[in-house]
Amino acid sequence: MTLFDGISARLIDTDRLTVNILEREGDDPAAPADSTVVLIHGNVSSSLFWQELMQDLPSDLRVIAIDLRGFGDTESLPVDATRGVRDFSDDVHATLRALGLETAHLVGWSMGGGVVMQYAIDHPALSLTLQAPVSPYGFGGTRRDGSRLTDDDAGCGGGGANPDFVQRLTDRDMTDAAPTSPRSVFRSGYVAPGYTTDHEDTWVASMNTTSTAEGNYPGDGAASPNWPGFAAGTIGVLNTMVPRYFDTSGIVDIAAKPPILWVHGSADAIVSDASFFDLNNLGALGVVPGWPGEEIAPAQPMVSQTRDVLEAYRTAGGDVIEVELEGVGHSPHLERPAQFRRALLERIGYIGRPADPAPPTEAIILSSSD
Template sequence: MTLLDGITSRTIDTRRLSVGILERAGDDPATPAERTVVLVHGNVSSSLFWQEIMQDLPSDVRVIAVDLRGFGSTENAPIDATRGVRDFSDDLFATLESLGIPAAHLVGWSMGGGVVMQYALDHPVLSLTLQAPVSPYGFGGTRRDGSRLTDDDAGTGGGGANPDFVQRLTDRDTTDEAQTSPRSVFRSGYVSGGYAGENEDLWVESMLTTSTAEGNYPGDGVASDNWPGFAAGTIGVLNTMSPKHFDVSAIVQLSPKPPILWIHGTADAIVSDTSFFDLNYLGQLGVVPGWPGADVAPAQEMVSQTRDVLDAYRAAGGSVTEVELEGVGHAPHLERPAEFRQALLAAIGYLGTPVDPAPPTEAIILRSAD
């Protein structure tokens, strides 16, 4: 692995599997929970993606980035998708248990947002930061209210993965010669067109840690009589987020309710009300032929669903802050690290070295209420 200055890696044995984590040299294991931050990556990535923000956080904050199973340096144990993302969240609990951390501030990106929401349903947390999170109702196949479009969740899960992209992950393709190469997908899907970071090779390296062994990415699919002809399977990464298996909207009923920060960009190509990774939206655009129409297969309103659930969380007594970044893609922590850092430190109630008091002009805090 390529590690940036001050970042260290190790593998720890838990009661479930061996887990890779990144830490910062000099962080104190005795740091209290209220200043401990745990970072959880998303799909087709790893803890390597968090390194820049790890470097930027104050020295008296303990920060740990965890590799989910089948990513980074964690074991590629098979994933039982019928449990939703619980294999991931249970692994995370076992990891923090091994580290002697009973509770912490959890940060989840994309699929990792779903993992930390599931974690909060099962275990105490101090706060949740959701960066471009998967909708609380899963990925694909639902109406605005979260109701499933079909009994078999057609068009969701492992069958929707592009086979050439999967093969290029397996082959560890680092080129940009095809639209389906990991590097091209990073540029078109993970960040907006204005991103010009110096560590793109590292982000591609992180994507290429994805295990494509059976039971990992992408997972299986089954034939369906419903458009587009396949439905969710039972193993692997993409099936964990099928609405057949995944629904964390019950966070509205949590008691006590940890404060939530939701940070996302307006130019996100993956998690959006018009997602280019949603088969129904691609059908609406004519990219996938035979689309049966919006009455049968509407595009999933992912951002609106998240806002609806978090509005309900707030109405039920929870504290929610939404930060929307204009023109930013799926990775605010890469594209706008200063804004992300400021929002995160505010979310965890950091009382150490003051951060810039003036809000950045690019960040729009839409709602902040207790």
Template sequence: MTITQDSLLDGITARVIDTSRLRVNVLERTGDDPAAPPERTVVFVHGNVSSALFWQEIMLALPADLRLIAVDLRGFGDTETLPVEASRGLGDYSDDLRATLDALGIETTHLVGWSMGGGVLMQYALDHPALSLTLQAPVSPYGFGGTRPDGSRLTDDDAGCGGGGGNPDFIERLRAGDTTADAPTSPRSVFRGSYVASGYTGDHEDIWVASMNTTSTDPGTYPGDSVASTNWPGFGAGDVGVLNTMAPGHFNVSRIVDLDVKPPILWVHGTADAIVSDASFFDLNHLGALGAIPGWPGEEVAPAQQMVTQTRNVLTAYEAAGGDVTEVEFEGVGHSPHLERPEEFRTALLQRIGYAR
């Protein structure tokens, strides 16, 4: 679905570039200097079920002497739709990002990643240099679902994780491009109930919903495959597709603690995040404990993943090993601090990248 051009704010342009791996759509700010040095360049990476369109407001709010680029990941926005090899974790996305920066002539830069995009950046940092990482509501370094606080896996087949956890009605509504709020599983309802905290209002909700609806549901994309499991709730993670990239058997970037050169990190998150939290409403084990999914085998067997605690533990170890970490926690904010608290997000980002006129 090609809709980016119809969803651009004044001052933002889109173009598709050829890279060594795939065709990638990028958003840029009108008038930015393509020759800006790395320390004045910031690249934004979106999360799952979204696209680069979500970054437009913050791009327009940042100082005019920065060069700003937002990238559509494969299968999202107007970037080419290709299957995702989930057995590599988020490696396909990380490699795509490197190929995009190569095509743009950017050797290194400041990187900002949201949700799954934060996981992409942690994987990227394991493979390539970066000037800094800003992780907004990032997936845990141990993946999504199915782990104990120390990151160890609950089951060998990652039961309850990956592609089998995608809601079938939500997937059908994405496929149909649903823009209504007629059901709790419509993209608009999911945005209002999960992407932002209660009370959020904004001028561009139609664009955010359009962005969500660019998500490809072709085979090998969202949500991905699954396998039968003898463990509750009866399925385990597959090897292809978006949700499987973050299954703990495929994704573990806690090794960032051991990097010889550690990029400075800004970790931004909200206390009312429904998606990435220690009690996530997208974690089937937490839903089982609430009685929303029958047959839950109990806390000893299937505890909820402590996502924020895991991230804090890894980043604390990162700092103890010589890394520079700043945590900014927004009270009452959901999964999208850059939308919900844009001025505070802007200030924290500029401080992280060391911006000075």
């Protein structure tokens, strides 16, 4: 019921785990790497979120969407957070190997943006498209230069998840009965106000595929003497992005630098310089009591950190294009599909080929370009 016309799913056995992928019916499995686009979803979602984009991309591309471990129909093996997101990126690499692909154009959304950055540090990639990506310094607990606020990453990781939200994921709640229901979180966090769709049930069902078993979402936590009283754990999804374990700023130093497209919305509630999912920002707003102040617990400037790292990447010889979409939230590919599609096709070098389709009527807003 959640697969769109022309989209099929199948399980791939790899040397790490069994992985579910979505493909388009009719795509050429022998398509070369430079005509292959691999889509990696973010946290509390799955490959189902990519289906509109998959339908809209040109038919002479091969398009694959992968479910990360513990999401969608991929095996729910535990996540070792002390490796950062390498469990996820190594799974993606194993999947591509099983499909006979040495490399591809990689698209990563949110946490998936961190996954594809880590992938590019460890393996060759033809290009990276980062959609509303997690900061190269992780989620929470850092200053603009990436330095950590506390030795235990207080306020970060699995201990920060709302237990009612976790329970509603476990229960596969499809209602909007509470602010913590997946549907309500989708409306308030994943997209900007005003977004409407006939596919909301599919997006919520995708969120509800998140495994809440031990070692998956959200992960464990530990007591901390630092505000707000908890610190990062060592297993599970949220702990993969704490600054102790996650740092993809090293992408600046890789020798073979794939061209990068960074697409983000100005109204993103999750990844921003004032994120509503950052405990320090919520403390500053008075939502979480006892905030110790700006000097001790400043909000993480996530977008500024990404811009700094990508500017360093450009200075080191990389090719970077930034696309900022005014009034768009955390999901540009849903909220401005024609603009996202156009920017992606330009980045992978598709536009300009003899078979290039007519460009969309919407124009993209380039904040900066190489």
